[in-house]
Amino acid sequence: MSDVYVLGVDMIKFGRFPERTVPDLGAEAALLALDDAGLNIGNMEAFYCGNLGQANAMVGQRILQEIGQTGIPVINCSNACATGATAFREAWTSIKAGLYDVVLAVGVEQMGTGLLGGAGGGAGIPKEGLLGSGTMPAVFAEAGMEHARQYGTTFEQFAKISVKNHHHSTMNPKARYQIETPLEEVMNAEMISYPNTKLMCSVNVDGAAAAVLVSEKKAKELGMQRAVRIKASVMTSDPYQERDLVMPDVNSCTRKAAAEAYEMAGLDSSDVDLVELHDCFATAEMLHYENLGLCKDGEAGRLIDEGEVELGGRIPVNVSGGLLSKGHPLGATGIANIYEVCTHLRGEAGERQVENAKIGMTHVIGLGSACGIHILEKV
Amino acid sequence: MSLPVVDYLKLPEGEDPYLEGHKCSECGSIFLGARNVCSNCFARDSIEAVKLGTTGKLYSYSIVFRSFPGIEVPYISAIVDLDGGGTIKGNLIGCEPDPEKIEFDMPVEVVFDDALGRKDKDGNSYISYFFKPIS
Numbered sequence: 001m002s003d004v005y006v007l008g009v010d011m012i013k014f015g016r017f018p019e020r021t022v023p024d025l026g027a028e029a030a031l032l033a034l035d036d037a038g039l040n041i042g043n044m045e046a047f048y049c050g051n052l053g054q055a056n057a058m059v060g061q062r063i064l065q066e067i068g069q070t071g072i073p074v075i076n077c078s079n080a081c082a083t084g085a086t087a088f089r090e091a092w093t094s095i096k097a098g099l100y101d102v103v104l105a106v107g108v109e110q111m112g113t114g115l116l117g118g119a120g121g122g123a124g125i126p127k128e129g130l131l132g133s134g135t136m137p138a139v140f141a142e143a144g145m146e147h148a149r150q151y152g153t154t155f156e157q158f159a160k161i162s163v164k165n166h167h168h169s170t171m172n173p174k175a176r177y178q179i180e181t182p183l184e185e186v187m188n189a190e191m192i193s194y195p196n197t198k199l200m201c202s203v204n205v206d207g208a209a210a211a212v213l214v215s216e217k218k219a220k221e222l223g224m225q226r227a228v229r230i231k232a233s234v235m236t237s238d239p240y241q242e243r244d245l246v247m248p249d250v251n252s253c254t255r256k257a258a259a260e261a262y263e264m265a266g267l268d269s270s271d272v273d274l275v276e277l278h279d280c281f282a283t284a285e286m287l288h289y290e291n292l293g294l295c296k297d298g299e300a301g302r303l304i305d306e307g308e309v310e311l312g313g314r315i316p317v318n319v320s321g322g323l324l325s326k327g328h329p330l331g332a333t334g335i336a337n338i339y340e341v342c343t344h345l346r347g348e349a350g351e352r353q354v355e356n357a358k359i360g361m362t363h364v365i366g367l368g369s370a371c372g373i374h375i376l377e378k379v
Numbered sequence: 380m381s382l383p384v385v386d387y388l389k390l391p392e393g394e395d396p397y398l399e400g401h402k403c404s405e406c407g408s409i410f411l412g413a414r415n416v417c418s419n420c421f422a423r424d425s426i427e428a429v430k431l432g433t434t435g436k437l438y439s440y441s442i443v444f445r446s447f448p449g450i451e452v453p454y455i456s457a458i459v460d461l462d463g464g465g466t467i468k469g470n471l472i473g474c475e476p477d478p479e480k481i482e483f484d485m486p487v488e489v490v491f492d493d494a495l496g497r498k499d500k501d502g503n504s505y506i507s508y509f510f511k512p513i514s
Contacts, residue, residue, distance in 0.1 A: 115445070115446070115447060123499075124382065124384065124499055124505065125384065125494060125497040125498065125499050125505055126447075126450075126497065127384065127385070128446055128447055128450050129443070129446050129447075129450040129451060129452070129454055129470070129495075130384065130469075130470060130494055130495055130497065130507055131384065131385070131468060131469045131470065131507065131508075132456030132457060132458070132468040132469050132470055133441065133443045133446060133454075133456040135443065135445075135446055135447070137441075137445075138441040138443050138456050139441075141441030142439045142440060142441050142456065142458055143439075145439045145440055145441060146438070146439045148483075149438070149439060149483040149484075155478075190444070190445070191442075191444045191445075192443075192444060192445045193441045193442065193443050193444065193445070193456075194441055194442035194443075194444070194478060195441075195478075196441075240408070240418050240419040242408065242409075242466065243438070243458065243460075243466040244418075245410060245411050245412075245466070246411075246458055246466055246467055246468035247439070247458055247466070247468070
């Protein structure tokens with residue numbers, strides 16, 4: 001089977017664009033990625049479009065109405081916060097299967113404001129604040145407190161993750177925010193759901209990202225100079241766990257996906273030079289250091305304490321600023337993190353460049369749960 | 380007459396309320412709500428209704444300071460492993476919303492009471508369950 005390459009990839013600067021539409025944001029990202037690949041929509045053989053908020057509204061076709069209706073197959077997909085990674089992986093699968101040589105993947109989202117989540121809707125009375133909380137900050141706080149019960153992880157250690165990612169985002173012009181947030185500021189910010197303060201919650205933003213994927217044959221034909229090889233593409237759902245019904249599990253699906261991705265790539269975690277992982281909340285990032293094998297179980301707190309996951313550290317995590325500061329447009333996130341890793345592998349990340357980056361990993365979680373992991377390699 | 384807040388809360392006439400689980404007789408997994416197939420061991424027709432325990436231990440929690448509009452805060456969202464099996468989530472009451480006052484594995488009992496005065500659009504009141512520390 002042919003290796004698959006990312007030939008073009010880009011994202012729009014994340015922000016708030018209430019005056020624009022979902023297809024408009026997606027179209028902008030698609031054109032940026034096509035330009036990056038030196039191609040146009042007429043060269044695309046299929047289009048995989050990820051969006052959550054308008055999952056029933058043919059977003060992919062509406063994007064083509066803005067950039068060129070060529071009659072190619074459009075596959076619209078939604079998979080919670082793993083939506084972008086799902087679209088990307090479907091694109092990869094189609095080339096692996098030998099169906100196409102050049103395909104487009106777009107992830108796009110326009111977000112509202114306020115808390116996401118909910119507890120036991122449906123008939124009767126609201127369950128929020130009666131049967132605990134179904135808000136996302138609380139759900140991920142409970143997941144973080146499970147780590148605290150096992151390993152004594154502290155509020156301060158969780159908060160340091162937010163300090164790090166906000167610092168990284170000061171070097172990323174495409175992040176929603178470029179603002180330093182010292183530890184005291186993070187810890188003293190409004191407490192949303194202990195131990196997650198407001199600055200430890202990802203930012204609701206509008207955004208879009210896109211990638212052009214090509215077969216090896218096509219990559220050789222078009223030029224390998226800036227191509228990035230996809231070494232592994234893995235998706236999992238959550239295997240049965242005894243607390244599933246009240247505690248959505250982001251750990252076992254990530255561990256399963258990571259193991260499969262390392263095996264597919266023929267690599268292990270020590271080979272990885274940078275990671276963009278799903279820091280929807282500061283508490284979540286802590287779990288994934290261990291889930292992705294960046295350290296042994298129980299060592300995640302030490303990793304953040306000792307700066308190993310900062311730019312310049314042993315294994316920089318979320319040098320883009322992460323979902324905490326770059327922002328989290330749900331359906332776009334899974335391709336935006338592929339853009340970030342590709343930018344480092346191409347040596348084009350400017351001030352935040354991870355030196356000599358050759359292998360990078362991306363990870364997203366859609367609660368419910370879906371996990372998508374990609375391992376990318378500099379050609 | 381009050382209604383149960385969820386279908387796994389049972390209000391038998393003349394008896395104490397209880398929480399109902401559905402247990403797989405093949406592998407012992409416990410679920411909330413009826414189902415046909417066990418999602419752990421895939422056994423079919425193995426699921427039986429069981430009464431869940433009325434005491435348990437605090438497994439994890441969050442203290443919620445901001446919720447949806449109109450929801451009174453703060454409150455403790457608690458995940459409790461019940462003695463005898465099963466894990467449920469609910470509000471931990473009778474305990475200060477302060478991490479210094481909350482200990483993992485603290486013993487709690489399941490208590491039943493009015494659902495914080497909440498009524499549905501037809502004016503029905505509801506019975507809910509809560510967790511209370513056992514001192």
